[in-house]
Amino acid sequence: MTETPGRRRLKPSARRRQILDVATREIAASGFRGASLAEIAESVGVSQPGLLHHYPSKAALLLAVLEQKSAEDTKLVDEVFADAEGTVGQAMTALVEMNQRDPERLRLYTVTAAESIDAGHPAHDFYLQRYRTIRARLAGRLTKDCDRGRLPESLDVDEVAAEILALLDGLQFQWLLDPSVDMTRPVKAYFARLYGKAK
């Protein structure tokens, strides 16, 4: 792509938003390893040195993409947990329904999280921390549900937190691979069993 008219008129903050949008799309499609800085620069309509002026490396760009999505997620999760009377089951069901409307975000996480098992991957520490934080947050909310008598007091909340996170990740993967898979029904059925019929 050649330079587009007016591209120099974008403010640096607008340019960075544009780069992040394009990078999110490319990395969600091809992973960190498959994404190409040259193609991202071309889609944005800047040179590679122009791109590197904003983000000094592909790793820095990946982390910026993940940090941005993560901040959006925190808002989303705050929203689904905002109803203090709601259970973890209700919050997670709402979250899956929202996620279903944003496959690109799910795909970005699924692909880069799997790559990041490699300790040398730039997002390894990001995901290690992210999963610990999510499990701890879920366990805290499950404890509340136990305290309120919505779940049995004997429940091991740390185990169930890992289980819920695994279930959501796994169903989201199945749905991304094969959109004929319905991911909301199994989630609802799972929580109906966990909370008992009275959910």
Place this chain on the structure above:
Amino acid sequence: MTETPGRRRLKPSARRRQILDVATREIAASGFRGASLAEIAESVGVSQPGLLHHYPSKAALLLAVLEQKSAEDTKLVDEVFADAEGTVGQAMTALVEMNQRDPERLRLYTVTAAESIDAGHPAHDFYLQRYRTIRARLAGRLTKDCDRGRLPESLDVDEVAAEILALLDGLQFQWLLDPSVDMTRPVKAYFARLYGKAK
């Protein structure tokens, strides 16, 4: 690596086994996209044209690796299902315990499955079919457990099959990323709840 003495003496079948072993390790570590034919050839001790003589492309090599692992898996699953009296819960718990001894296989699947969401990935159809087959097989065995009164007759076996597969995938990912996560305890607790205390 330079040519090692005696490398020409390997039979083609032995050479192919050696290539598959090295490719499995490399693809498990870096994914299909991150793995390099040049590095695989170097680790095997053959030239790149020598490697391409056995597997004509990186895609062909990936599929050969996945077909081989898949054949091993079928044996493993036949083994855990061999006890006709055993429930799906018992079989899956045994499977997770076996998987825990073979992180390389889990990692190969986790990384290449996530990449394969992309419809242009060489393993896309492999995984689409693999997940459909596993869900159908699980659903069939769950139906048996319902028929024998081990699970409620009202259980939606297709939903629960997707759920079990998701749970195992998700916990395996958490464990691969962070070996401090215990994946067998949540699996046991999940099935204890699903089958009732009498499991």
